[in-house]
Amino acid sequence: MLWLIPALPLAVAVLNLLVGKRLGRWAGVLATLAVAVSFAISVAAVADLLGRPAEERLALQHLFDWISVGGFRVGADLRLDALSATMILVITGIGALIHLYSIGYMAQDPRRGRFFAYLNLFVFFMLMLVLGANYLVLYLGWEGVGLCSFLLIGFWSDKVANAEAAKKAFITTRIGDTLMLIGLATLVFTFGTLDFVPIFGTASSVLTKDAATVIALLLFAGAIGKSAQLPLQVWLPDAMAGPTPVSALIHAATMVTAGVYLVIRSHVLFEVSGVALTVVLVIGVATALFAATCAIAQVDIKRVLAYSTISQLGYMFIAVGMRAYAVAMFFLVAHAFYKALMFLGAGSVIHGMHDEQDMRQMGGLRKVMPITFVTFLVGALAQAGIPPLAGFFAKDALLEVAQHSGRTAVYALGTLAAFLTAFYLGRMLIMTFFGSARSEKAEVAHESSPLLWIPLAILAVGVAFAGVLELSPDGRLASYLEPVTGVMREGTGLSFLALAGIAVAVAIVSLAIAWWVYGSGRIDPNTFRARMEPMATAAQHGWYVDRAYDVVFIQPAKALARLTGDVVDAKVIDGAVNGVAGLVKRAASGGRLIQTGFVRTYALVLFVGAVAVLGYIGVRV
Amino acid sequence: MPLDNVVFWVFAPISIAAAIGMLVMRNVVHAALFLVVNFGCIAVMYLLLDAPFLFAVQIVVYAGAIMVLFLFVIMLLGVDRSDVRTERLFLQRPLAVVLAVAFFVEVAMAIRAGVGFSTLAPEGFEALQPTGNAQAVAEVLFRDYFFPFEVTSILLIVAAIATMVLAQRKVRAITQAELTGTAEAEAAS
Amino acid sequence: MRTPIAYFLLLAGLLFAMGTVGVLVNRNALRIFMSVELQLNAVNLTLVAFARMHNDLTGQVLAFFSMVVAAAEVVVGLAIIVSIYRRRRSVDVDDIREMRW
Numbered sequence: 019m020l021w022l023i024p025a026l027p028l029a030v031a032v033l034n035l036l037v038g039k040r041l042g043r044w045a046g047v048l049a050t051l052a053v054a055v056s057f058a059i060s061v062a063a064v065a066d067l068l069g070r071p072a073e074e075r076l077a078l079q080h081l082f083d084w085i086s087v088g089g090f091r092v093g094a095d096l097r098l099d100a101l102s103a104t105m106i107l108v109i110t111g112i113g114a115l116i117h118l119y120s121i122g123y124m125a126q127d128p129r130r131g132r133f134f135a136y137l138n139l140f141v142f143f144m145l146m147l148v149l150g151a152n153y154l155v156l157y158l159g160w161e162g163v164g165l166c167s168f169l170l171i172g173f174w175s176d177k178v179a180n181a182e183a184a185k186k187a188f189i190t191t192r193i194g195d196t197l198m199l200i201g202l203a204t205l206v207f208t209f210g211t212l213d214f215v216p217i218f219g220t221a222s223s224v225l226t227k228d229a230a231t232v233i234a235l236l237l238f239a240g241a242i243g244k245s246a247q248l249p250l251q252v253w254l255p256d257a258m259a260g261p262t263p264v265s266a267l268i269h270a271a272t273m274v275t276a277g278v279y280l281v282i283r284s285h286v287l288f289e290v291s292g293v294a295l296t297v298v299l300v301i302g303v304a305t306a307l308f309a310a311t312c313a314i315a316q317v318d319i320k321r322v323l324a325y326s327t328i329s330q331l332g333y334m335f336i337a338v339g340m341r342a343y344a345v346a347m348f349f350l351v352a353h354a355f356y357k358a359l360m361f362l363g364a365g366s367v368i369h370g371m372h373d374e375q376d377m378r379q380m381g382g383l384r385k386v387m388p389i390t391f392v393t394f395l396v397g398a399l400a401q402a403g404i405p406p407l408a409g410f411f412a413k414d415a416l417l418e419v420a421q422h423s424g425r426t427a428v429y430a431l432g433t434l435a436a437f438l439t440a441f442y443l444g445r446m447l448i449m450t451f452f453g454s455a456r457s458e459k460a461e462v463a464h465e466s467s468p469l470l471w472i473p474l475a476i477l478a479v480g481v482a483f484a485g486v487l488e489l490s491p492d493g494r495l496a497s498y499l500e501p502v503t504g505v506m507r508e509g510t511g512l513s514f515l516a517l518a519g520i521a522v523a524v525a526i527v528s529l530a531i532a533w534w535v536y537g538s539g540r541i542d543p544n545t546f547r548a549r550m551e552p553m554a555t556a557a558q559h560g561w562y563v564d565r566a567y568d569v570v571f572i573q574p575a576k577a578l579a580r581l582t583g584d585v586v587d588a589k590v591i592d593g594a595v596n597g598v599a600g601l602v603k604r605a606a607s608g609g610r611l612i613q614t615g616f617v618r619t620y621a622l623v624l625f626v627g628a629v630a631v632l633g634y635i636g637v638r639v
Numbered sequence: 640m641p642l643d644n645v646v647f648w649v650f651a652p653i654s655i656a657a658a659i660g661m662l663v664m665r666n667v668v669h670a671a672l673f674l675v676v677n678f679g680c681i682a683v684m685y686l687l688l689d690a691p692f693l694f695a696v697q698i699v700v701y702a703g704a705i706m707v708l709f710l711f712v713i714m715l716l717g718v719d720r721s722d723v724r725t726e727r728l729f730l731q732r733p734l735a736v737v738l739a740v741a742f743f744v745e746v747a748m749a750i751r752a753g754v755g756f757s758t759l760a761p762e763g764f765e766a767l768q769p770t771g772n773a774q775a776v777a778e779v780l781f782r783d784y785f786f787p788f789e790v791t792s793i794l795l796i797v798a799a800i801a802t803m804v805l806a807q808r809k810v811r812a813i814t815q816a817e818l819t820g821t822a823e824a825e826a827a828s
Numbered sequence: 829m830r831t832p833i834a835y836f837l838l839l840a841g842l843l844f845a846m847g848t849v850g851v852l853v854n855r856n857a858l859r860i861f862m863s864v865e866l867q868l869n870a871v872n873l874t875l876v877a878f879a880r881m882h883n884d885l886t887g888q889v890l891a892f893f894s895m896v897v898a899a900a901e902v903v904v905g906l907a908i909i910v911s912i913y914r915r916r917r918s919v920d921v922d923d924i925r926e927m928r929w
Contacts, residue, residue: 610929611929613927613928613929614925614928614929615925615926615927615928615929616728616921616922616925617921617924618728618731618852618855618921618922619728619731621851621852622731622734622735622738622852625735625738625742625848625852626734626738628742629738629741629742629745632742632745632746632749633741633745636745636748636749639752641829641830643829643830643831644830644831647831647835651835651839654839654843655839655842655843655846658843658846658847658866659846661850661862661863661866662846662849662850662853662863667856667858667859670859670862671862674862674865674866677843677866677869678869681869681872681873684836684839684873684876685873685876687829687831687836688829688836688876688877688879688880689829689880690876690879690880690888690891692888692892693872693876693888693891693892693895696892696895697872697895700895700896700899701865701869701895701898704899705865705898705899705902708902708903708906709858709861709862709902709906712858712906712909712910713858715910716858716909716910716913716919718856718858718913718919726853727922728922731852731853732853734852735848735849735852735853736849738848739845739846739848739849740845742841742844742845742848743841743842743845746837746838746841746844746845747838747841750834750837750838750841751834754833754834754837754881755834756832756834757832757834758832758833758834758881759829759830759831759832759833760829760833760880760881761881761883763883764880764883767883767885768885772888775885776885776888776889776892779885779886779888779889780889780892783886783889784889784893787893791893791896791897794897794900795896795899795900798900798901798903798904799903801904801907802903802904802906802907805904805907805908805910805911806907806910806911808914
């Protein structure tokens with residue numbers, strides 16, 4: 019029955035691709051139903067899994083032999099274990115809610131049939147990614163979600179900027195994907211197979227530390243691309259050009275978390291290497307801080323959320339780098355909930371503001387869009403780490419692991435990032451919902467239809483109570499994931515209460531400062547920002563990384579292309595070809611003069627030849 | 640001095656002189672007549688070489704038929720006026736002369752190497768033809784070369800028909816493409 | 829016969845060379861044609877001379893065929909010259925210059 023889970027969205031995707039236009043609003047309904055039913059089946063499958071004792075929580079399904087060449091075999095195999103079970107619940111559950119939301123959000127768009135087709139297709143590929151029992155099925159899903167991301171970012175393709183953003187996303191992730199593919203090839207070369215079970219079973223005996231490092235880093239490169247970590251983070255802020263449900267589903271809850279999933283799934287390889295995990299940790303810390311600084315300076319509500327996502331993904335990698343896989347997974351789940359919630363809420367805001375995304379034009383929306391405001395607030399506070407919402411538990415667990423394992427630097431920087439996170443969230447909340455309306459659009463804004471706020475409400479409830487999953491090294495989620503992730507080492511340090519207290523205090527202080535700057539009216543936000551110049555503008559432009567890439571890579575590549583096109587192709591190659599042709603022409607031009615037309619000339623030449631031949635024979639004989 | 644030699648040394652120069660005359664004469668008719676003289680001398684040469692049949696055929700066919708035809712056409716077309724003297728092809732005349740000389744020298748060399756300037760004709764040619772030259776030629780012709788003989792007769796027929804067609808003025812229902820072009824242009828002009 | 833055969837051959841060669849000069853130098857088609865006939869005769873003479881030298885009548889027969897075919901050739905050739913004259917009012921071969929660059 020496992021195969022039904024991805025098959026349903028695929029079937030409806032194909033249906034919508036073919037007859038979507040004629041289905042009208044039923045396209046969206048069918049699409050939502052497909053994912054919802056998938057969710058139901060997933061719940062059933064997971065329940066069945068949980069019913070078994072811990073050692074037997076594994077379901078494998080072999081669909082067909084995919085590749086069979088010589089001794090190398092790859093099957094289309096599905097694998098349901100604790101890790102993939104968590105993922106499919108998140109994907110189908112949040113996915114279904116987002117589909118429901120999209121029915122309302124895209125109601126006016128004439129091409130929504132195609133939209134839902136792509137969305138369902140994305141769910142299919144994402145499910146394949148996490149259900150794969152070998153790296154090739156995973157890679158199939160990996161590439162597929164990249165494709166769907168491209169299609170969906172550039173969905174409103176009549177605007178060039180959207181198409182450019184889609185292209186940028188695809189190419190940037192491609193860099194990571196290619197390195198990952200090399201990693202896969204190395205795996206085949208080393209292990210002779212791509213199946214998880216044999217690879218993870220024999221990794222420690224077959225791989226040397228260096229080999230494991232190489233493979234792990236190659237795989238991590240793919241994760242860097244997909245999860246928008248440093249240095250490949252540039253595509254995610256631009257990807258906000260796509261419709262908001264897309265941002266919610268793909269760029270918050272699911273696709274970007276594929277990188278985290280990949281590393282957790284391959285943790286055996288990373289552990290054999292050791293160095294690789296350190297690399298993951300460092301990049302996670304760097305990205306978390308980098309993105310948080312950028313988020314503070316954004317004026318587009320979606321871009322704040324985009325940088326926020328990058329930052330939170332960094333947190334997840336910090337957890338992974340510390341071998342706290344269960345913490346990372348919990349963070350992933352919690353983040354999926356509250357980030358999707360905030361994105362959908364932002365969509366609701368944009369909808370109500372008649373497609374205005376600049377926060378400077380907003381203000382005071384809490385009075386006109388109460389439901390959106392409340393749900394958004396829940397999400398933001400969750401991310402900021404206010405108990406008893408989900409984010410608090412996740413972040414607190416992470417920092418606890420850092421502190422207990424003696425990684426004080428990580429603990430300090432993580433706390434700093436938390437401070438910044440709370441600050442930019444507060445700023446976003448205040449600029450959007452509090453104060454007085456700063457533009458006409460804000461004055462006439464209205465609450466969205468139920469189709470839009472019902473998913474918001476459901477997610478908010480989820481966010482509020484996700485803490486139930488409870489987290490500590492021997493918490494429920496951790497033990498549930500144990501068969502996959504292995505046991506986490508416990509350390510000692512500050513007590514739970516002390517750490518929690520510090521974290522909450524940091525969050526509240528940060529929010530208070532945000533209120534002081536933006537909400538209290540005692541400081542002019544513009545002067546505040548002006549005093550931070552030129553750092554503020556730099557932060558807003560992502561510390562000019564895009565510009566750097568443009569100068570270092572893109573312009574030289576374009577120049578090379580121009581060189582090849584205009585010089586090498588036009589002058590050298592065409593020149594050679596034309597030159598040969600010209601040569602032939604000139605030779606022929608000269609040669610044709612032989613044909614004088616005078617018969618007597620021909621006769622003379624004939625006679626010359628005859629005399630010559632006779633002479634030659636005469637001499638020889 | 641043997642009679643053969645005398646005859647040879649009389650008619651050979653005449654033959655050469657006639658050839659030169661043919662080349663240099665301005666009037667085409669005169670040139671043709673000089674050629675007739677040359678043919679006559681050649682016929683005598685044949686006689687010297689014990690080929691009386693060919694002697695007769697040469698006079699009848701060449702001098703009598705071919706040159707007559709030539710003269711007919713010359714006078715019919717009225718091209719007996721003199722040629723323009725200036726040669727407009729570069730080096731044509733000098734080269735022609737030089738090459739002809741070179742050719743003759745080569746031939747002389749070949750003859751000296753192959754035959755030798757002093758070998759005489761062997762005896763026994765008469766003995767080969769007990770019933771006379773014409774009969775002997777006829778025997779060889781109709782026995783050994785009968786097939787070429789028949790083919791040649793077909794050739795003659797073809798030539799005769801071709802000439803009739805080529806020389807016609809008005810053409811009716813001619814199927815050969817090259818003749819159609821000529822005739823239609825003729826009819827138009 | 830007391831004349832060395834070589835002399836006949838040399839005479840033939842000389843006549844052939846003169847015929848060639850005639851072909852190359854003349855512009856009147858009829859003159860050219862006559863020079864060609866001179867060449868043919870020279871060749872015939874060579875053939876007959878060799879027939880005598882080798883005591884073989886084949887040379888004479890070949891010369892005979894040569895004459896027959898030459899006659900046919902003259903007939904056709906003159907007909908062609910007549911046709912050309914009718915179109916162009918001239919038999920100057922330098923004027924027939926279409927097949928050139």
